[in-house]
Amino acid sequence: MSMDRREFLKLAGLTCIGIGVGGAQLLVRSRIASSEYAPAAEGLQANRWAMVIDLRKFRTEEDYDKLIKACHYIHNVPSFPDKYHEVKWLWKEDFEHSFPEQKNRYLPEGIEKKPVLLLCNHCSNAPCVRVCPTKATFKLSNGITAQDYHRCIGCRFCMAACPYGARSFNWVDPRPYIKEVNPEFPTRTPGVVEKCNFCVERLSEGLRPACVEASEGKILFGDLRDEGSEVRRYLAENFSMRRKPELGTEPAVFYIIGGGEEHV
Amino acid sequence: MYDGGKIIIGLLIFLAFATFPFYSNIGKSVAKPEPSLDTPVIKALEKKECVESKDFMRRNHMQLLIEWRDSALRDAKRDYVNSKGKHFRISLQNTCMKCHSNKKKFCDECHGYAAVDPYCWDCHFVKEGGR
Numbered sequence: 001m002s003m004d005r006r007e008f009l010k011l012a013g014l015t016c017i018g019i020g021v022g023g024a025q026l027l028v029r030s031r032i033a034s035s036e037y038a039p040a041a042e043g044l045q046a047n048r049w050a051m052v053i054d055l056r057k058f059r060t061e062e063d064y065d066k067l068i069k070a071c072h073y074i075h076n077v078p079s080f081p082d083k084y085h086e087v088k089w090l091w092k093e094d095f096e097h098s099f100p101e102q103k104n105r106y107l108p109e110g111i112e113k114k115p116v117l118l119l120c121n122h123c124s125n126a127p128c129v130r131v132c133p134t135k136a137t138f139k140l141s142n143g144i145t146a147q148d149y150h151r152c153i154g155c156r157f158c159m160a161a162c163p164y165g166a167r168s169f170n171w172v173d174p175r176p177y178i179k180e181v182n183p184e185f186p187t188r189t190p191g192v193v194e195k196c197n198f199c200v201e202r203l204s205e206g207l208r209p210a211c212v213e214a215s216e217g218k219i220l221f222g223d224l225r226d227e228g229s230e231v232r233r234y235l236a237e238n239f240s241m242r243r244k245p246e247l248g249t250e251p252a253v254f255y256i257i258g259g260g261e262e263h264v
Numbered sequence: 265m266y267d268g269g270k271i272i273i274g275l276l277i278f279l280a281f282a283t284f285p286f287y288s289n290i291g292k293s294v295a296k297p298e299p300s301l302d303t304p305v306i307k308a309l310e311k312k313e314c315v316e317s318k319d320f321m322r323r324n325h326m327q328l329l330i331e332w333r334d335s336a337l338r339d340a341k342r343d344y345v346n347s348k349g350k351h352f353r354i355s356l357q358n359t360c361m362k363c364h365s366n367k368k369k370f371c372d373e374c375h376g377y378a379a380v381d382p383y384c385w386d387c388h389f390v391k392e393g394g395r
Contacts (some may be wrong), residue, residue: 032327035316036345037335040353043342076389140340148337149387184358186387204342 042206046223048124048143049198049252051209052231052240053117056258057218064092064117070214075197076187078177087168089196090119090211098243111257117219119211120145120166120196121243121251128158128167143224143252144198154191163244164251167195224252297377300369305362315344315352315359326382329356357388367392 003011039045058064071077071090078087096103098116122145128137129145136151137158159167170190178187185201188194199209207213212221222231231254240254265271306312314321316328335341336354344352353359364370367390375382385394 032324032331034347037331037339037341037354038343038345039340040342041351138338142340146337148333150333150337181389183389183391185389186357187389189383189386200340204336204340 040204040206043204044206044208046142047225048223049122049203050143050222050224050231050254051119051198051212051252052220052234052254052256054218054220054234054238054256054258055114055116056256058114058117061115063215063218064115067117067211067214067219068092070210071196073180074182074185074199074202074210076174076178076182076185078174078187079179080172080174080177085171087170087174087194088118088166089194090117092116093118099241101244101246102241116255117211118164118166118243119253120198121164121249121253122198123252124250125248127161127163127249131157131161133157140200142203144200145195146197146200147193147195149186149188149192149194152192154193156193158193163247163249167193169193294377297373299371299373300366301364302369303363303365305365309363314363315346315350329360329384332356356384357390361388361390365390365392367394 068090072079075089077089080086092115095107095112095114095116098118122143124143126137126139126145129139132138133155134151134153136149136153137145137147140146154169156169159169170188170192173190174188175181181187199207199211202209208221212219220231220234222229224231226232234256235254238256240256242251242254245251301312316324321328332344332354333356335344342354344354346352361367367385
């Protein structure tokens with residue numbers, strides 16, 4: 001078989017087009033069934049979920065521990081005997097380390113000694129999202145900083161980026177350290193980072209976050225974009241603070257500190 | 265060829281080892297996987313139907329699970345409307361495994377036969393037959 005130059009070029013061109021079209025088809029993801037995906041009908045919706053923690057209402061250690069226990073049971077958060085393995089979703093920290101720039105001299109004892117309840121701030125400009133090389137952590141349209149554990153490669157960039165220490169790495173298998181496993185929620189595996197998820201799974205079932213529910217009014221939860229929402233009204237009436245606002249991360253967790261109440 | 269005899273003997277020994285799985289299994293039959301649907305929840309169902317048809321699920325459950333995962337986690341869409349218009353809550357642990365609570369006799373039956381080892385249950389918790 002003989003072929004002149006012109007014929008060869010034509011054929012080669014066609015082949016290239018064919019490969020291109022075939023390849024493009026492989027890249028386009030198509031749904032496998034004739035089905036629909038929708039937000040759960042009973043789910044709670046918001047433009048920007050936010051939380052207001054009224055520390056004035058926290059009086060005893062039990063007030064804090066009850067919420068931590070509820071959160072950690074629901075999300076299968078392990079408790080390791082070794083402090084270096086600690087996994088934190090919701091935890092207590094003293095005032096100085098929660099608000100390092102607000103540390104002042106001669107603070108009321110009720111503030112200086114009082115623990116602050118900490119969790120992921122679900123920042124609008126989340127540094128953890130920006131640094132994640134696999135997009136395992138990302139922003140949902142409702143403002144929640146979500147994480148896909150399937151995708152996490154355990155590089156811990158997000159832990160270095162988070163200014164609030166809200167992320168923890170699973171150094172060892174967490175399963176043996178979960179006292180009672182909640183069969184409704186997955187556990188994690190060694191080698192992934194995890195954090196508070198603002199109870200995204202509960203919101204989809206129409207339930208408020210576990211800590212909010214357990215707090216009996218000490219924590220408020222609602223839509224920050226809705227002027228009439230409970231959180232917005234509460235913020236308008238009370239002086240609130242956020243952690244490290246000067247970094248520009250725009251946290252969605254607000255704290256009402258209050259005055260000289262009896263300290264815990 | 266230098267040391268031809270040794271090389272050929274070496275090659276024969278290598279071949280004997282490399283093909284061992286084939287000739288050792290000649291004539292043997294491995295039991296066909298028979299995933300069991302014998303769980304209390306499935307027994308109580310009036311119409312024994314999965315989220316999609318049996319044939320579809322057999323062929324495509326892995327792709328469907330990946331779609332479910334991405335939809336629930338990435339798009340916050342946790343409601344699946346199947347090809348017949350029926351609604352399902354998207355959750356491996358709370359929807360799939362509620363019916364198929366017999367992981368050992370259902371999932372592992374075929375996965376073992378096909379020698380695949382999906383890591384779903386490293387995190388997703390099952391009472392029976394988990395990690």
